[in-house]
Amino acid sequence: MLEITSLPAKQGDAIWVKWGDAAHPHQMIIDMGTGAIGKSIRQQIEALPEDRRKFDLLVITHVDADHIGGVLTCLAEADPIPGLALGDVWFNGFEHLTGGTITTASNLEPLGPVQGEKLSAWLRQHSWNKAFSGGPVSRVPGANIEPISLYDGLQLSVLGPTPERLSKFVDKWQDDVREAIDKGRLEINNLSPGLEALGSDDPPLLENDDDLKKLAEKDNSLDASEANGSSIALLLEYKERKLLLSGDAFSDDLIDGINAVSPDNRLHLDLFKLPHHGSKKNVHIELIKMVDCECWLISSDGTRFKHPDAEAIARVIEFSNSEKPLLSFNVPSKFNQWWQNPHWESRFNYDVEYGTEQDGLSIRFEFDE
Numbered sequence: 001m002l003e004i005t006s007l008p009a010k011q012g013d014a015i016w017v018k019w020g021d022a023a024h025p026h027q028m029i030i031d032m033g034t035g036a037i038g039k040s041i042r043q044q045i046e047a048l049p050e051d052r053r054k055f056d057l058l059v060i061t062h063v064d065a066d067h068i069g070g071v072l073t074c075l076a077e078a079d080p081i082p083g084l085a086l087g088d089v090w091f092n093g094f095e096h097l098t099g100g101t102i103t104t105a106s107n108l109e110p111l112g113p114v115q116g117e118k119l120s121a122w123l124r125q126h127s128w129n130k131a132f133s134g135g136p137v138s139r140v141p142g143a144n145i146e147p148i149s150l151y152d153g154l155q156l157s158v159l160g161p162t163p164e165r166l167s168k169f170v171d172k173w174q175d176d177v178r179e180a181i182d183k184g185r186l187e188i189n190n191l192s193p194g195l196e197a198l199g200s201d202d203p204p205l206l207e208n209d210d211d212l213k214k215l216a217e218k219d220n221s222l223d224a225s226e227a228n229g230s231s232i233a234l235l236l237e238y239k240e241r242k243l244l245l246s247g248d249a250f251s252d253d254l255i256d257g258i259n260a261v262s263p264d265n266r267l268h269l270d271l272f273k274l275p276h277h278g279s280k281k282n283v284h285i286e287l288i289k290m291v292d293c294e295c296w297l298i299s300s301d302g303t304r305f306k307h308p309d310a311e312a313i314a315r316v317i318e319f320s321n322s323e324k325p326l327l328s329f330n331v332p333s334k335f336n337q338w339w340q341n342p343h344w345e346s347r348f349n350y351d352v353e354y355g356t357e358q359d360g361l362s363i364r365f366e367f368d369e
Contacts, residue, residue: 002017027054035072271328277299
C-alpha cells in the first residue's frame with residue numbers, strides 16, 4: 001500500500017507518507033508545519049512502539065516557519081525521542097545555496113541565539129543530504145534527473161529547486177531564517193518578510209461557466225519569495241502510482257521539472273499537492289495543463305493568508321484535464337468550504353473531500369499482491 005496523510009498543519013505543510021507492508025510500513029515525513037504542530041507530531045511519534053519509530057527520510061522543503069518550525073519543536077530543540085532513527089534528512093542549508101557541501105562548522109555569520117544554528121547543529125549529528133553526498137538537493141537544468149530509490153522501489157525525483165533559485169536566496173537567508181525559525185515570532189499577526197498579502201474574506205460569485213473562467217484567468221502574477229523559490233519539490237513514484245509533492249515551489253520551476261521527467265507527454269499523476277497551499281501566485285493555468293490528475297491536495301486551514309485562493313481553485317476546476325477533478329482539503333476551513341457547494345459541484349463538475357481538524361486527510365492506494 002501507499003498512504004499519504006496531510007496532517008493538520010495550520011497554514012503549513014506536514015505530510016506523513018507510509019508504504020509497503022500495511023502492518024509494518026516504511027515511512028517518511030515532509031515538513032512538520034509550525035512549532036505547535038511539531039509538538040503534536042512528536043506525540044504521534046512517541047505513541048508508536050519504539051521499533052516503529054524508524055523513518056527512511058525526513059524532508060524539510062525550505063525555511064519558512066510553517067514548514068520548518070515543527071521540525072525544531074519536535075526534534076532539534078527537544079530531547080531525543082527513544083528509538084527514533086532517520087535514514088536521511090534532506091534540507092538545503094546555507095552552504096548549499098552556492099553549491100557547497102556540508103561542513104563540520106556552519107558557514108553562516110554568527111547569529112547568536114537565533115534558532116538556525118540549533119537546527120544546523122542538530123542536522124550535523126544526522127545523515128544530512130546523504131543521498132546527494134552532502135551537496136544541495138536540487139535539479140540542474142539540462143541534466144538527466146536520477147531518481148533516488150528508497151525501500152521496495154519507491155523513487156523520489158527532485159523537480160526543484162534549481163541552483164539558480166538557491167543562489168538567489170543567499171542575500172536574504174539570514175533575515176528569512178530568523179523570521180522562519182524564531183519561535184517567539186510565529187504569532188499570526190507577525191508576518192515574515194516576503195510573504196504575500198492576505199486573500200479575500202468573501203467567496204467568489206459564480207453563477208455560470210463564464211464566471212468560473214474569468215476567475216481562473218484573473219491575476220496571474222508570480223510568487224517572488226526567495227524562500228519559496230528554494231523549496232524542494234518531489235515526484236514520488238511507487239508501483240504504478242505517481243504523486244507530486246510541490247512544497248511552496250514556483251509554478252514555472254514546476255513546469256520545467258515536469259518537462260524534464262515527461263518531455264513528450266503530459267505527466268500522469270494520481271495526486272498533486274498544490275504548491276504554496278493553493279496560492280494564486282504559484283498555481284498557474286500552464287501548470288495545471290501540464291498534468292493529467294484527478295486528485296488535487298491542498299494543505300491549509302486559511303490561517304494568516306486565507307489560502308487557498310479562489311483563483312487557484314478555479315484554475316484547477318476550469319483547466320485540469322480531469323473530467324471531474326477531486327479537491328482534497330486536509331482540514332475544513334472558512335476559505336475551502338466555499339467549494340462544498342452542491343450547485344457549483346454539479347454545474348462545474350467537480351468533487352470535494354475534507355479531512356478532520358484532529359487527524360487531517362489520509363489518501364490510500366492499495367496494490368494487488
